[in-house]
Amino acid sequence: MRPMLKSALSRTWRDKQTLQFGTEPERAHVVDQADERFCAFLDLLDGERDGPAVAAAAEGLGLAPGYVTQALRSLTETGLLDDAAAVEQALAELPPSRRELLGPDLASLSLLHPRPGGGAQVLARRTGLRVEVRGAGRVGTAVAAVLAAGGVGEVRVVDQGRVLPGDCAPGGIPAQEVGRTRAAAAREAVRRAGGLPGQATAASRSARTEPAGRPPDLVVLAPRDGSGAYAGDAVEAHTLMQAGTPHLYLGVIEHLGVVGPLVLPGASACGRCLGLARTDRDAAWPRVLAQLSATGPAQPREVACDGAVAAAVAGLAGLHALLLLDGVRPPSVDGWCEVSALDGMVRRLRLPPHTECGCFWR
Ligand SMILES: [Zn+2]
Numbered sequence: 144m145r146p147m148l149k150s151a152l153s154r155t156w157r158d159k160q161t162l163q164f165g166t167e168p169e170r171a172h173v174v175d176q177a178d179e180r181f182c183a184f185l186d187l188l189d190g191e192r193d194g195p196a197v198a199a200a201a202e203g204l205g206l207a208p209g210y211v212t213q214a215l216r217s218l219t220e221t222g223l224l225d226d227a228a229a230v231e232q233a234l235a236e237l238p239p240s241r242r243e244l245l246g247p248d249l250a251s252l253s254l255l256h257p258r259p260g261g262g263a264q265v266l267a268r269r270t271g272l273r274v275e276v277r278g279a280g281r282v283g284t285a286v287a288a289v290l291a292a293g294g295v296g297e298v299r300v301v302d303q304g305r306v307l308p309g310d311c312a313p314g315g316i317p318a319q320e321v322g323r324t325r326a327a328a329a330r331e332a333v334r335r336a337g338g339l340p341g342q343a344t345a346a347s348r349s350a351r352t353e354p355a356g357r358p359p360d361l362v363v364l365a366p367r368d369g370s371g372a373y374a375g376d377a378v379e380a381h382t383l384m385q386a387g388t389p390h391l392y393l394g395v396i397e398h399l400g401v402v403g404p405l406v407l408p409g410a411s412a413c414g415r416c417l418g419l420a421r422t423d424r425d426a427a428w429p430r431v432l433a434q435l436s437a438t439g440p441a442q443p444r445e446v447a448c449d450g451a452v453a454a455a456v457a458g459l460a461g462l463h464a465l466l467l468l469d470g471v472r473p474p475s476v477d478g479w480c481e482v483s484a485l486d487g488m489v490r491r492l493r494l495p496p497h498t499e500c501g502c503f504w505r
Pocket residue numbers: 412413414415416417496497500501502503
C-alpha cells in the first residue's frame with residue numbers, strides 16, 4: 144500500500160486550527176487541532192511512498208512511529224485515505240485514453256467505497272463485466288454510452304434496421320449517422336463514450352477477459368417504441384427469468400420516462416408482477432397490452448419521446464445499473480422510477496412481488 148489522501152476531497156480551514164475535508168455534510172470530516180506537525184505529515188501522503196517510507200520521512204520531521212501509526216489509522220477509519228498502488232493496478236490494463244476519462248468516476252467511487260483502494264477495486268471489477276442493451280433508440284444507445292463511460296468492460300447494443308432521425312439523441316447516436324445500421328452506429332457511440340481507441344482493441348480486450356459464451360451480467364430492455372416502460376414482452380421476460388439474468392426495463396411512453404423494475408430473478412418483483420399489478424387497477428389492461436404489442440394503423444405514427452426526459456431516463460438507468468453491478472440494491476428493484484415531462488418531477492413507486500405471479504415460487 145502507498146497511502147495518499149483522496150484526491151476527490153477538498154481541504155479547507157474552518158478556523159486557524161480546524162481542517163475540513165470535503166464539503167457535503169453527510170461525508171465531510173473535520174480535524175480539530177490540525178497543527179503544523181499534522182499538516183507536514185499530510186504532505187507525505189502523496190502516493191509516492193509505501194508505509195515504511197512514510198514512517199522514515201515522518202521520523203525526519205521529528206514524528207514518532209506511534210504518531211504515524213495512529214494518524215494513518217485515524218485517516219483510514221474516517222475514509223480519507225486511498226491506496227495509490229491499488230489505483231495504479233486497477234487502471235494498468237486500460238488504454239491511456241480510457242484511463243484519463245475514468246479519472247472522475249474513480250474519484251467518485253473512492254468516496255462511495257471508503258477503505259483505501261476500495262473505489263479502484265470496484266472500477267476494476269466493472270471492467271470485467273458484460274451488459275447487453277436491447278434497443279438502439281434515443282434511450283437505449285444513451286444508456287449503453289453511460290455504462291461504457293462508467294467503465295463497464297463490454298457493452299453490446301442489439302437492434303436491427305437503419306438509424307432514423309428519431310433514433311438520434313445527445314449522448315446516443317448523432318444525427319450524422321442517419322441511414323447507417325443501428326448496430327454499427329450504436330457500437331460506435333459506445334466506443335466513443337468509453338474512450339476505446341478502436342473496435343479491434345475493444346474486441347481483443349473482450350476476448351482476453353471474457354470466457355466464450357458467458358451470459359451478460361445485466362440485460363437492459365429499452366425498445367425504441369418505449370414499450371420497455373410497461374414490460375409487456377412475456378416471451379423475452381420468460382427467457383431472462385429462466386436464465387436467471389438480471390434485467391432492467393426502461394423507456395419513454397408519451398410524457399413519462401420510466402426506469403424499472405430492475406428484476407433480480409427469484410429475488411425481486413418481475414415484469415409480469417408489474418403487469419398483474421396494473422391489471423388489478425385496470426381489468427382491461429391485458430387486452431390493451433395485446434393491441435399495443437401488435438403492429439397496425441392503431442399504433443402512433445410518431446413515437447413521443449421528449450429528448451430531455453430520454454436523457455434523464457438514460458442517466459438514471461445508467462446509475463441504477465452501475466449500482467447493481469457494484470453490489471448495491473438500487474430503488475428500481477421492487478419498484479420503478481418515473482420522470483414526468485409535465486412537471487419535471489421524479490417519483491419512485493413501489494412494486495411488491497405479486498401473489499399470483501409465481502416468480503418467487505420454488
Ligand atoms: Zn413476478
